[in-house]
Structures are given as C-alpha cells and as structure tokens.
Amino acid sequence: FRKQQSEIIQNVLDKKDTLVLMPTGGGKSICFQIPAIITEGLCIVISPLIALMKDQVDGLNANGVNAAFLNSSITNEEQSEVELSVKQGKIKLLYVSPEKAVTPWFSSFIKQIKVNLFAIDEAHCISSWGHDFRPEYTKLKFLKNNFPNIPVIALTATADRLTRKDIVEQLQLNEPEIFISSFDRPNISLSVLPGQNRIKTIINFIMGRRNQSGIVYCLSKKSAEGVAQRLREIGINAEHYHAGMNADKRSEVQEKFIKDKVQIICATIAFGMGIDKSNVRWVIHYNLPKNIEGYYQEIGRSGRDGLKSEAVLFYTFADIMLLRTFIEDSSQKELQTAKLERMQQYADSLICRRKILLNYFGENITENCNNCDICNNPPTYLDGTIIVQKALSAILRLQKEDKRVATGTLIDILRGSSKLEILQNNYNTIQTYGAGKDISYPDWQYYIMQILNLGFIEIAYDYNYTVMLTKSSREVLFNHLKVNLISPEYAKKNAEQKVRQPSKQQIISGSLFEVLRELRKQIADSDNIAPYLIFSDATLQEMAKEKPITEHHIKKISGVGAKKFNMYGELFINCIFEFIKRQNDTSVKGSTYTHTYDMYKEGYSVEDIAIKRELSEGTVYSHLIFLYENKYNIDVYKFVSHKEMNQVFNAIKQLGNTYKLKEIHTHLNEEIDYNKIKFALAHYLIKKDVTQ
Numbered sequence: 001f002r003k004q005q006s007e008i009i010q011n012v013l014d015k016k017d018t019l020v021l022m023p024t025g026g027g028k029s030i031c032f033q034i035p036a037i038i039t040e041g042l043c044i045v046i047s048p049l050i051a052l053m054k055d056q057v058d059g060l061n062a063n064g065v066n067a068a069f070l071n072s073s074i075t076n077e078e079q080s081e082v083e084l085s086v087k088q089g090k091i092k093l094l095y096v097s098p099e100k101a102v103t104p105w106f107s108s109f110i111k112q113i114k115v116n117l118f119a120i121d122e123a124h125c126i127s128s129w130g131h132d133f134r135p136e137y138t139k140l141k142f143l144k145n146n147f148p149n150i151p152v153i154a155l156t157a158t159a160d161r162l163t164r165k166d167i168v169e170q171l172q173l174n175e176p177e178i179f180i181s182s183f184d185r186p187n188i189s190l191s192v193l194p195g196q197n198r199i200k201t202i203i204n205f206i207m208g209r210r211n212q213s214g215i216v217y218c219l220s221k222k223s224a225e226g227v228a229q230r231l232r233e234i235g236i237n238a239e240h241y242h243a244g245m246n247a248d249k250r251s252e253v254q255e256k257f258i259k260d261k262v263q264i265i266c267a268t269i270a271f272g273m274g275i276d277k278s279n280v281r282w283v284i285h286y287n288l289p290k291n292i293e294g295y296y297q298e299i300g301r302s303g304r305d306g307l308k309s310e311a312v313l314f315y316t317f318a319d320i321m322l323l324r325t326f327i328e329d330s331s332q333k334e335l336q337t338a339k340l341e342r343m344q345q346y347a348d349s350l351i352c353r354r355k356i357l358l359n360y361f362g363e364n365i366t367e368n369c370n371n372c373d374i375c376n377n378p379p380t381y382l383d384g385t386i387i388v389q390k391a392l393s394a395i396l397r398l399q400k401e402d403k404r405v406a407t408g409t410l411i412d413i414l415r416g417s418s419k420l421e422i423l424q425n426n427y428n429t430i431q432t433y434g435a436g437k438d439i440s441y442p443d444w445q446y447y448i449m450q451i452l453n454l455g456f457i458e459i460a461y462d463y464n465y466t467v468m469l470t471k472s473s474r475e476v477l478f479n480h481l482k483v484n485l486i487s488p489e490y491a492k493k494n495a496e497q498k499v500r501q502p503s504k505q506q507i508i509s510g511s512l513f514e515v516l517r518e519l520r521k522q523i524a525d526s527d528n529i530a531p532y533l534i535f536s537d538a539t540l541q542e543m544a545k546e547k548p549i550t551e552h553h554i555k556k557i558s559g560v561g562a563k564k565f566n567m568y569g570e571l572f573i574n575c576i577f578e579f580i581k582r583q584n585d586t587s588v589k590g591s592t593y594t595h596t597y598d599m600y601k602e603g604y605s606v607e608d609i610a611i612k613r614e615l616s617e618g619t620v621y622s623h624l625i626f627l628y629e630n631k632y633n634i635d636v637y638k639f640v641s642h643k644e645m646n647q648v649f650n651a652i653k654q655l656g657n658t659y660k661l662k663e664i665h666t667h668l669n670e671e672i673d674y675n676k677i678k679f680a681l682a683h684y685l686i687k688k689d690v691t692q
Contacts, residue, residue, distance in 0.1 A: 002027045004022070005027055005031055008020055008031040008179050009034050009035055011177045011179075012032065012035040013035050013038075015149075016175075017175070017176035018176055019153075019154050019164065019167060019176050019179070020154070020155045021157070021183075021361075022155070022179075023157050023181065023182070023184075023300055024297055024304070025185070025300055025303070028121075028155045031153065032119035032153050033060070036092055036093050036117055037065055039116040039117065041114040041115055041117075042092065042113055042114065042116065043092065043117040044117070045094065045095045046096055046098055046101050046119070046137075047095050047096070047122065048097070048122050048134060050069075050071050050073050051250070052121070053095040053097075054251070055254075057095055060093060066093075067091065067092060068086070068094055070097070070100050070106075071097040072099070073247055083109070099136050117152075117153065118147070118153070119152075120171065122155075122156060123156045123167050124156040124159045125137045126166065126171065127163040127167055128332065129462065132293075140170075144173070152173060154168075157296075157297055158294075158297045159361075160360065162461055164178070182363060183296070183357070184354065184365070185299075186369065187308055187309055188300075188302060188310065188311050189308075189309070189310050189311065190313075190357075190371070191311070191312050192315055192373060193314050195318070196316070196514055199230055202227070202231075202284060202286075203234060203236075206264065209282065213260065214280060214302070215267060216266040216286055217267060217269060217298055218286040218287060219268070219287035219319070219322070219323075221242040221268060222525035223266075223286060223525045224240040224241065225242075226525070228266040231264060236263065237264065238263065238265070239256065239257070239262045239264075240265070240266045240267065241254070241265050241267040241268070242268040243268065258277050266286075277301075278304040281308075281309050281310070282311070282312065283299050283312075284311075284312045285298070287314065288313070288314075288323065292342055292343055296357055313347060317515055317575070317579065318516075318519040318575065320340070323340055345449055349449075349450075349453055351486070353369075353372040354371070355369070355454060362458075363455075364472040366481070379490055380487070380490050382484070383483075383485075385482050385483045388456060388483045388485070390435045391414065392451075394435070395469055397432060398413075398430065401430075403427075404460065404468065405427075405466055406465055406466050407467055408602050409422070409603070411436075413427045414432065414433075414434070414439075415436055415437050416434025417608075419605060446491060447488075448467075450486065456470060456476060457470060513540055513541055513544040515575060516540045516572065517531075519571065534568055535564065535572075538559065542557050543557055543572065547580060548573065549573055549580065550573070550626075550629075551573070551631060555569075577594055577597075593623050593626060596624065596627070597623070597632060599613070606639075621675040621679075624639070625682050629682050636683050640676045644672050645680050645683065648672065648680035648681065649684055651667045652664065652684060654667065661674055661678065664677050
C-alpha cells in the first residue's frame, strides 16, 4: 500500500465514515474498491463524469472484478440488464451519476439490495466553497438519512479547509476520520511563461519531447480545436476534446489517448478527470485556470507513474480580463473572484511555486522545492522575519478580541491609519497599531501576498474574506522561525526587466497592442467568430496609442460604434485600465483616474486619497465623479445620502430642470456642499439617460 491507504481501508472495514484527501494519482480508488470487493454486498460509487465511470469500470472488469455503471449514456435495455445483475448479486461496484442517484427510483431501488458502502468520489463538488460546485451533490445527504448504518467514504484531490468542513456537514458524516495525504508531487516540475507567441513555444516544447504523451488545456472549445489543428499541420499526432463534441466522438478520442494511438490531447477542463493514464509526461495550460484547485487537479494528470513530468502555464493579463467577464454573471462572483486572484498571485509570484500550491491546501513546507522555474532562477531575498511577525501579531491580537479584518484593514492597522473605521472599532488600541508605519501601503500589500502564499495566513472565505492565522504562524511567532521575503524593489525591477524594450514609448504602446490583440482573440475563440469581426488591428493600434478608459473616449476610436461598444467596450476599457495600472506611468493619459480609483477600491477615504496623492479633495471628488459617470463601480451613496439626493432632485425640477451648480446650491440654502451636488447631479443625469 501507499501511504495511508491501509489505514483508510481499515477504517472503512470498521464501518466508520471517512473523508479522504489524496492528490490526483495518489490511489484514492483503492481505498473504497478493496473494502467493496472483500465485503459482502454492493458498493455504490457516486461519480460525476461518464468518462471517469467508464475508465474505472473497464479497469475493474479487466482485473476480474464485476462492476457496472448507470448514467445517461446507456439505453433503457442496458439499464435493465444492470439492474438485474445487481439484484442477482453479480455486481460488486455500481457507479452512478449524482443526477441518477438523487431520483426517487434509485432510492427505492437500493432499498431492495444489500449495500455495504457508499463512496462519494470528487466530493468537493458538494461544496459551494469548492471550485466545481454541483447542486445535485447537495442532495446526497439522503444517503446518511435513509441508511444511517452504512458507512460513507468521501474522496477528493482538491479541497481547502473550508471545503473539507462543508463536505462533512453536507453529507452529514458521523464523526468521520479525516485522512489528508501529502499534496506534494515532487516529480512534476512547475513553470509559468508569458502568453505571447505561445503556439510557437508549445511546438518547440513538443518537438523536444518526441513520443511523449501530453495534454494542452484550453479555456474555450475553439482554442482546443485550433491548437490541435496547428499541431497536426506540422505532423504532430494531436486531437481535440471538449463538451461540444458528441458522446461517441469524445469516447473515441479518449480511447485513442489511453491506448497511445494519439500522442496529444488539446482539451477543455472536461477532459482527464479520473482517467488513469500513468504515462502522461506533461500538461500545458494554454490559458490561466480559474482557480488553484482546478489547476492542481489538472497538472496532477501528468506523472502518475512517479517519473519526471512537467507542468507549464502560459499567462497573460488578457486571460484575467476574460475570466473576470465569465465570473461577472456568476451567483458566486465574490468567491470566484477571490479564487481567481489567488491563481493570479501564483502566476505572478517570485516564491517557490510548490510552496504556494501546498500551502494553499494547508500543507506547509519551509524548504524550496528546487523543481520550479523560481527555484531554478531564484530572486534575491531579505530577512523578513520581523515584518511577518508584526503582521501575524496584529492578527493574533485581533483574534483574541474576537475580531476579524480583511487585508486592507490589517495594513491600515499596521500603518497606524486614523480612518474612521479604525477608530470606531478601537483597532488603534491594539499593541501592534502603527508597528509598520515605516512601510508604504503598496509594499505592505506585496509582503502580505507573500505571507499568504507562504502559508502563514489564510483567507477565511466564510467570514467575509478576512485573514486568519494558520498552524504555521506559531513557528514564526513563538519558535523563532526565520522567514525570507522578496523585496518589493526586486519585484519591480524584475517586472521592468521582463518587459524592457528599446524605448519606453514602444513598450507602452506595443505591449498594450499585444494585450488587446490577445483579448480580442480569446473573445473571438469564445464566440466562434473571426477576430477582425470584433475590432480591426487598426482599431486596436489606435486604442494602444490613445488608451481610452471611458465610454466617451473609446467611442472616439475609429471602428468603435455604439453596437461594438455595447458588445465589447467595457471589456477593452477594463483591459486598458488594468494595463495602465500595471505600467504605473503617470504620463499615460487617464492614469491619474486609475490611481484614484485603485485607492478608492482599497477603502481609502477622499481625505486620505487627497493627502497621499498630494491633491485637493475637490480634485479627488472630480476624479470619482468622472469615473462614476463613465460606469465605474463607485457607490454614490457613500458620498451623498438618500435624503440629500432627493433634495437635489427636487431642486432641479423646481428650478425648471436646471443643471447649474450655483443655482442648485443657493436654492438649497447652501446646506449641501458642491461636491455632493455634483455627485447627485451625475446620478440624476445617468438615471435620466437610462429612462430615455
């Protein structure tokens, strides 16, 4: 047995509920298959994917174990045959889709059978905090309600602390034994590469690894097809795989890959889950994944035999912009955005990548892995022990008073901010208040991100995304563990070197054009249309030159009409906005607005922004009003009360729809200041424009 398998199997044989966390390829299936085989009765396995069921059932039958599955891929006649075999006691393991499992028919059916075990595979699907939530899984609690004496084993390769807790509660497991194996897959090297010219890079990569099996994961069906076609054009044996193909074609492609008749699969995330192909030597992510859980699960499909394997991730800011648009309409927008930000931090980080992955799942390692691109080209470190101790001490003192804060508030406490929120909550009375006032706000942000990635703190998604200490925190606070950090200056210098070009103007214009072009391509791939139908190269070049960040400005760009703006305008504005922030160039048109907006989102007041930016409060108000008028996410009622808003509206009407500030100010007996009137007027005009 591999590590923990024997103990897990014994726990199941003792009829105890069990939760198993084991990395992809770690041997989870054995943990329920062996008890199922050697115990009288039938084991029912809830499994989310048809491909996963087929692979495991084929493997069991090949080893002389009678197994079958029930899902939407079989005919009524085939289902009747399976039912009969089960009733006759000929089947030891029955794989069932969650959709089938929660039907009244199935509940009635299994009451007629001697069931020895329920196995819930990919159990993270039950949690809305996880990365692959499936509503059908939440109904599986009926198993424990209806069959309280039959043990349940829940298994997953990807579940953080909160998801693990949710699995236990949702399945109503009875005092389960929880087994957490190491998530470390030291045989897989990890690297992140810039997304420009990725097809050329992928081709060169594959050419150097002739006859190796690999998977290229793509964000869209169109990308999967396009990459596979490009590879075939130069003689590489590749096929595509995605949910848009019919079931027979998907099965055919999967079979070819498993039997080494196809070398490479270019696929969406629908491919590979639970498929036990041990000789996949590499996994490439053509786009940034949506979260670390999905990324970890997908790279785990390489090197299952323990031999040297590679995981390569391509990353562009355009990926971030596109993924944010996908998240926009989600019912879990805040959670998915937070998880995407953690994925982005992984891609941007200069810390050992394996440390970040393992710490995300609660497994702390102190030594670098020496098998990732960061370890192979290490940055310069500084002794950051005191910096980390200050941050952790502040969190500890807050927790002792039963208080939780997000990272922005934590930094304000460390910097000794006099914001109203800090004073109202008495955060200024804790001993570490102002302990880090010598460090700037942006530098504290960079340090906090490293502390998070190193596993000394974690984000409590179930407590409004506040920060909390981990077990590893004690080593720094009480056991004198030394912590090395990367200085913000090194990170800035490294970022500059990555994008250095012959002239500053060329890098500002040229690389923005590439970012916009990549965004255009990804939208085109997603919509299955030609890129030029979105915007021409000439339009993108003008955008790169002018850098419009408002509706008014972008509509002045040749090729951006009303319809194109409604379809794509905000996407491209947001992309340009993010690019300007990354460049941090005050000479760029519009960057003063982005700077103000960035500080507003971080929670700074108008007064604080004015002081830190050395501007008048009136200028800051004008920035925020300008951004609000151009559809940026500004909460107008932070600046004007509902009562004041109505007073201004009434004044406008009573004065014959005048929009003159002085007349409105005078009409209101000068009781509402000009900045509030400006905000109210902007809101009034926006509402008027919408109704018309």
